[in-house]
Amino acid sequence: MTKRFNVAVIGCGIGRSHIKEGYRTHPDLFEVRALCDLDPARLAAVADEFGIKRRTASFTEVLAMDDVDIVDICTPPATHKGMILDALASGRHVICEKPLVGSLKEIDEIIDAETRARGRLMPIFQYRYGDGAMQAKRIIAAGIAGKAYVGTAETLWKRTADYYDNPWRGRWKSELGGVLMTHAIHMHDLVTFLLGPVDRVFARTATRVNAIEVEDCVSLSLAMASGAFVSATATLGSQDEISRLRLAFENVTFESAHEAYSPGDGPWTILPANEAVAAEIAACLADWTPVGRRFEGQMAAFHAALVAGAPPPVTTADARRSLELVTAVYHSADTKADVLLPIGAGHEKYASWLPDA
Structure with a gap:
């Protein structure tokens, strides 16, 4: 019998597309059990659209739900790191929208936490x-x-x-x-x-x-x-x-x-x-x-990986490679010079590429 995973979606912006394309197209693989958003009107609209009964504005409340297998994070980028770490620490599998986090230092912290976690983390690259x-x-x-x-x-x-x-x-x-x-x-x-x-x-x-x-x-x-x-x-x-x-x-x-x-x-x-x-x-x-296209294909591939005990189809190493390119681009634009990869902890933009960092 096919394993069916229960999902909580955090954030109803791009999260709505995850539900429509990624989960409702695979009803035998996933069920969205809970929806979380800080905007009450948006939360109600998306929950009503898909008939999701469990609704909350509290991420902590989601992590206390004992029947949620996957936490799907679709919130603004600056919020991702803490949510990912907390969800991994709770033992859940985690999906997170791009950009996964805001620096190479943070992605390396996530990768380290992932090695000790029971769940698997899949960044989103649906294209x-x-x-x-x-x-x-x-x-x-x-x-x-x-x-x-x-x-x-x-x-x-x-x-x-x-x-x-x-x-x-x-x-x-x-x-x-x-x-x-x-x-x-x-x-x-x-x-x-x-x-x-x-x-x-x-x-x-x-x-x-x-x-x-x-x-x-x-x-x-x-x-x-x-x-x-x-x-x-x-x-x-x-x-x-x-x-x-x-x-x-x-x-x-x-x-x-x-x-x-x-x-x-x-x-x-x-x-x-x-x-x-x-x-x-x-x-x-x-x-x-x-x-399968976009989220439909990526979520199906994630399900297959979870069932097989294999690495996710998109990994934190892929996310790091993406953020390494971002770091190099911002550094090159600042210095007007070529930037050689890979970028490690000694680089001046390793901890942040933000202009005031």
């Missing part, structure tokens, strides 16, 4: 989930694509003053960063998911679109450990919204779907160098089973 991204991953992992040459990653979205009419958005201490952290972080995760680790970063950041503290325009030049080069651009001032990844390999060129919030969806454009490569790709994908 990996979709047949397009996962088919590209399989082709690359099989060695068919060959040597990676170059890539481009674009996060061209639009956010206006209305979006920032909010007590925590657009502020360093609560949002922890701008377009780099809360928007383009997804595409940059896709870059490393498919191309491997970054070796060196040069970056420029600016605030040009909205009257906010954090950046809303970014341009990056990445030298990958494989030797490939990637150019990445992000803005919140585009008049239409697009997320696009294009990767040129020795034997294959991939281009993602262009949907702003689900570029991992299939089909991707896959251009083989010749008929022989096309035949290899066809054979590689002959037994393909759809993986």
